Amino acid sequence: MPLTPLDIYNKEFRRVLRGYSEDEVNEFLDQVVKDYEAVLRENEELKAGAAAAGERLEQYRQLEETLKNTLVLAQSTADEVKVAARKEADAIIHEAEGKAQRILEEAQAQVRALEQELERLKREADVFRAKLKSLLESEIALLDSGLDAGTAPVGPAAQPVDQPVA
Structure with a gap:
């Protein structure tokens, strides 16, 4: 069991012949008690401070653990956002x-449709x-045959060029 200031204060020494001066010992013990009390108070304060x-x-x-978790979560969220953005x-x-x-x-x-239409139009034009x-060739042939036979052609081609068609 630890020594308390009260134990020091109440300590009684045997009296022997040629011993120490009782007053000096008591003064010294009083000083020890005061110092010991101060040390104990300081010790209690230090214990409280340490606690x-x-x-x-x-x-x-x-807080550090919370910050680490938050940082990990933020990194994870950032990675997820990047992946989602890449997918999008x-x-x-x-x-x-x-x-x-x-x-x-x-x-x-x-x-292709326009090319086919163009080809169709070319064929129609041909x-x-x-x-x-x-x-025209049949008309020319008819004209040639009518002139060769000495007869005048009949129809619109038979009218003279100078006369208007009625």
């Missing part, structure tokens, strides 16, 4: 490429030219 510091340290450790960007790019492909295919289909040429 408070320990509590603050635990709070700081908890990829989806937008894929959609745009698909749209561009459809537009290109539609334009190519229109080009047919029309051939018919016109055939008609």
Whole structure:
């Protein structure tokens, strides 16, 4: 059991012949009691301070752990946001490429349709030219045959060029 200031104060020494001066011993013990009480008070204060510091340290450790968790969560969230943004960007790019492909295919289909229409119109023009040429050749042949036979042609081609057609 530890020694208390009261134990020091109440300590009785045996009296022997040729011993120490009782007054000096009592003064010394009084000083020891005061110093010992001061040391005990200081010790209690230091214990209380150490306990408070320990509590603050635990709070700081908890705060540190919370900050670490928050940082990890923030990093995780940032990574998730990056992944989501990349997916969204990829989806937008894929959609745009698909749209561009459809537009290109539609334009190519229109080009093919226009080329087919152009070919059809060329064929019609060729047919029309051939018919016109055939008609003109038959008219020329008719004119030639009428002039050779000495008869005047009949119909619109038979009228003189100077006269207006009625």
